[in-house]
Amino acid sequence: MANWSDPRPSAAPFGTTANKTGSTAVDAGLRSYMLSVYNYMSSGVLLTGIVALLFAWGGASSPAAQVFMGGGLLKYVIMFAPLGFVFALSFGQMRMKTSTMQMLFWAFAIVMGLSLSTIFLVYSPLAIAQAFFATAAGFAALSLYGYTTKRDLSVFGTFLIIGVVGLLVASIINMFLQSGPMGMVISAVGVLLFAGLTAYDTQRTKEMYYQVRGTDMQGRVVIMSALSLYLDFINMFLFILRLFGGNRD
Template sequence: MQNQYDPRTTNASGFGPAVSVGVPRAARDAGLRSYMLKVYNYMASGVLLTGIVALLFAPYARDVLINASGTGLSGLGWLITFAPLGFVLAMSFGINRMSTATLQLMFWAFATVMGLSMSTIFIVYTGVSIAQTFFAVTAAFLGLSLWGYTTKKDLSGFGTFLIMGVVGLLVAMVINIFLQSSAMALAISAIGVLLFAGLTAYDTQKIKSMYAYVAGTDMMGKSIIMGALTLYLDFINMFQFLLSFMGNRE
C-alpha cells in the first residue's frame, strides 16, 4: 500500500523552496533533524502500538477473525483486514481538509486496526520466527533509511519503477488467490521484500526533501504524520513479506 502524498506536488498548494530563503544553514540542518526525528518517533510509536494490539488480541483472533469452518476469514475478519486500506486512502486524499489533530487521531486508529488485522500471524507462525523476522526487518529498515537520508544520489528516478513493481505485485497476489501456487507465493514474498526495501530508502529521501517545502508552514505537522505513515507501511509490508518467505509455521 502506497499513499498518494508526494512532496513534489505541494507547489500547487502554495509551498516552495523559498520558505527556507534567508534561514542560516545551521538552523535549517537543526530543523531538518528535528523534523525527521519526529517522523521516526511517530512511525516507531505506530509500529509499537500495532505490535501491542496484535499480541493482546492474538488469543481471540481465531474466534473473531476466522470463520466457523476454519477455512477463511469471517465477515468481521474481512472488515478488519480491509479497514487499514480505508484509513490510508482517507488520510491521503483528505489531508488538505483534515486538521493535524484529526490526522493524528486517524494515524493511531490505523495503527490499532492494523494490530487487530495482524494478530492472525500468531496463529500461523511461531513466536520465535515472528521475533526473528521483526529484528531482522528492524535492522534492515534502519540501514536502508539511513542510506536514503545520507546518500547524495537522487533516488527519485527509482520511485516510478518501485511503485509500478508494487502494483504488479498486487496483481500477482490477486491471481495467486485463485491459483494457490506455493512457488508463486514464495516468489511474491521475495520480490515484495526487495521492493519495500527499495521504497524505504526512496521514501526516506522523499520525506527529507519535503522539509524544504513545509518548514514554517501549517503543513509541517501534517507532513510529519504522512511521512510516518509512509515509512510505517514500508516497514510493515517488508515484515509481512519476509515473514511469509522465511517464517516457521505452527
C-alpha cells in the first residue's frame, strides 16, 4: 500500500542502493526541517512567556496593570497588534525574504507577550504553571500523533477551521452576555478544537516539506509552520487556563 503522506515518486526498487541513499537523505532532511519548525515554535513560546512575566512583574503596580487597567489607546494597540503581525506574515510570505519573516516572527512573539501579560494579573502562578505543563504534555502527544499517523487528517481541516470561526463568534457574543456556563462551554470546545488543529497542522507541516525541500521557499515555510503550531499551543493553553484556572490571586 502506498504511503499517502509521502508524495515522493517511486524510484529504485526496495533494497537497492539508490533507494536506501535517497530515502536516508530525505529522512535526514525531514528531521532537520521539523526540528527547525519546533525550535522556532518553542523559542517563540519561551520569548512570549518571558515578556509577559516581565511586563506583569509587580502586580498592581506593574506596567501591564497600568496599561490595561488605566485604559487609553495603548491598551488596544497591544491587544490587536498580534493580529496585525499574523496578517502581515500570512499575506506577505510570498514577497518577503526569510530574514524579514524571522524578524516579524520574533516581534510577534514579543507583542504576544505584552498582550498575554494580563494572565499574571488574573490567575495565580500555580494555575498558570499547571495549565502550561498540561498544554505542553498534550501538545507533545498530539503533535507526535500528527507526525506519525498514516491517517489523512486533512479531511478534518475544514471542520476545525469552521469550528474556530464559530468559537470566535461565540466568544464575542459572550463578551456582552458575560455568561459563566457559556464561557465554560466555549473553553472546553476551544481545547478540543486546538487539540485537533495541533495534530492537523503537524501533519500538514510534514507534508509541506516534500513540496518545498531544496527550494527558496523552505525557510519561509518553516517560519509559517512554526507560527501555526505556536498559535495552536497558545490558544490551547489559554482555554485550559480559563477552564481549570479557578485559583486566582
